[in-house]
Amino acid sequence: MGKMTVYHGSYMAVMHPKIINRRNTKDFGPGFYCTVIREQAERWARRYDTPMLCTYTVRMDTGLNILEFTDMTEEWLDFIIACRNGEPHDYDMVIGAMANDQIYNYISDYIDGIITRDQFWSLAKFKYPTHQICFCTEEALRCLEYVSSEEVSAG
DSSP: OOEEEEEEEESSOOSSOOOBOSOSOSTTOSBEEEBSOHHHHHHHHTTSSSOEEEEEEEEOOTTSOEEEOSSOOHHHHHHHHHHHTTOOOOOSEEEEOOOOHHHHHHHHHHHTTSSOHHHHHHHHTTSOOOOEEEEOSHHHHTTEEEEEEEEOOOO
């Protein structure tokens, strides 16, 4: 499988990525999150005082247990709800759309019974595309190769 470029937004250069296990409220559970969308990673970085964009190449290991959601589906939604509720999974890597802040609010409203599942999908389908790759295990992290870091403009 060929190499692809991925990005990570941070407050510092991350030359040696690690599994982040601080919160269970991440879409795909604990891990190291990247995206193929540079602008999205820049938005992640701008949350910090010193926004840094880290660039990596990744060569997928076909021997890994990889879950990929090609679209926002019922399975995608159920998986995110399970992860945000702290339910563990055994995937090395999970790839799919990101539940951004607005989508996160819709998910919370759905979980709390404020909106129905149909209402969630009606609201969610109008949001711009997003992408994330969660490297969930040390084996998955070995697919990453650090390339560079640069400070992101406030833009």
